[in-house]
Amino acid sequence: MRKVLLPTLIIIAASLLVIRIFYLQVIDDSFKLKSENNAIKIKYDYPERGYIYDRYGKLLVANQSSYDIMVIPRDIKDDLNIAEFCELLHITKEDYEKRIAKARVYSPRLPSVFLAQLNKSEFAAFQEKIRKYEGFYFQKRSLRDYEVDYGANIFGFITQVDERLIAKNPYYNSGDLIGKQGVEQSYEEILRGIKGVKYIQKDKYNREIGSYKDGKYDTIAVQGEDINLTIDAELQKYGEELMINKRGGIVALEPKTGEILALVTAPSYDPGILVGRQRSKNYTLLYHDSIAKPLYDRGLLAEYPPGSPFKILTGLVALQEGVINEQTTFMCHHGFSYGRGRFMKCHGFGPHQLHNGIYNSCNTYFAQSYMLTINKYNNPAKAVDVWSDHVKSFGLGQFMGYDLPTGKRGNIPTSKTYKKIYPNGGWRSTTIVSNAIGQGEVLMTPIQLANMMATVANQGYYYTPHIIKKIEGKKIDAKFTTKHVTTIDKKYFPPVISGLFDVYNLGTAHGLNVPGIDICGKTGTAENYAKINGKREKLKDHSIFVAFAPKDNPKIAIAIMIENGGFGATVAGPIASLMIEKYLKRKISRTDLEVRVLNKSLQSEYAKLGGLSEVIKKDLRTKDSIANVIKLDIQRKDSIAKSKKIISKTKVDSIKRN
Incomplete structure (x- = not known):
């Protein structure tokens, strides 16, 4: 039996192999299409990307036609008139040779991109003579057409795939476009x-x-799905206007859903500058601007002491830990x-008790409360972990899971943190008391701050912040839509909310009220240090x-962080009042606050860190408004002196807009 078994297995295996080879070579010839088959030419029909709308159906991002010149090096004829070809496409002979070498x-x-993103007029000139240039053909593609000049950090941009991604993902070929950053990246497969x-x-x-096998294997293009974002386009635009001449972030959420209403980073730029043949040049300028960092989304990435x-x-x-109640009193x-x-x-x-401790922002009250919390267990390590677990239940100290491709954890310290800092022990509540007032080892991003306030507004729960509201057909x-509940009992939130309400009426935000809107808020000022000329120096606070x-029944929660802005009620507070009124009333009654914010420039503070942005120095198209100067709408070279002159000349006009 054993003598027969081995030959039998060999015969069976050989038979299966022969049958499979016969099937692939005679019956199923689809594998021919996946090889470099000289007798078959593959043409792709690229669909339009899905459109992007705001929460109310306002069109934000559409499409425009573009054309790539493709090349198959092997098919280029020796008698090609290179000089004429280069003149037609406005390139040099050196450019031609480099591009051909790269294609080879x-x-x-196989085809690869020779020259990308020609506009209609450039393409028309080439199309007239394309028959003369064998080996070259055009590929129609769809580029983004931005209907607005704001929200660049939200949208992201599209760019050509690199060779690593082509090798990794068989869907993409040389010259294909892919979403990078923002929703273009997060929802690439849908869009x-x-x-x-x-x-x-x-x-x-x-x-x-003619068609191979009478079109048996041909497929038609399917347009990308349209999406609606949770963003309120008018609120986003207004937030970016308020952040002119400032650096920082604004994040606004709808507490009951976790929907992101506005996600502002400053400075920003017009998304339209990253479309077309100038995209690479403009992106390089933005990328290498190490001072203003316009590509750095401060709302998601910047970690600050929350103060x-x-x-x-x-x-x-x-x-929650029972170490204080509403009547507990500390003398300051x-x-x-x-x-x-x-x-x-x-x-x-x-x-100071809880109520006036909140609206007066009393350091003494909260430092004493924190030390009682840490001293409760007669074991600082255990107590810090209990405290840390409570705080983390608000979504802090971790990636939040929102649907944007970038973010930071922030930092909520635990006992491990202090065992690392103090390996010999000896730390206690007095050692780490600065955590109580949002300093010490505590770090948060603006979106985490906004989510914290949404959780307080909801009296103990939140939904993961997200920017997608609707996907067509999905x-x-x-x-x-999954509710996250904190470890704090609901009964402890009302007294805290009462104190936050009187921040506007009696406390540190007095004078920032908006008629007809009951706002609960909290000012903050965070110490700010930076290395200048190799030395650690204290700068103006954030x-x-x-x-x-x-x-009651909150509809918006918001966090504002202004770098080097000083006291919380000076710059960030007025912006919060204006954004809230803009969202709830769709108009502004506190025009005095609006004028104050639009007039406020912090460029002199930022100059201490290295002067004005290199982008502004090198390559800037300036229009007659401050907004477009600071938002880096790049196209025409202007001197820094001219930029300053335009800012000075139009400051009043910009404030009196509309």
């Missing part, structure tokens, strides 16, 4: 659609003679001493403000 490296037989493919049979003279807004969580955790003498000559300054004075990810409104 990719493949002498890109499906390419159509046609297989053309060629004869021995390389002439096209006084963090006191909200300090109070909630202390209430413009601060308090906490051992070994250490003193925490405070602008408050006299007895459901959005279920994780965006201005922070968080808020939600209305007090």
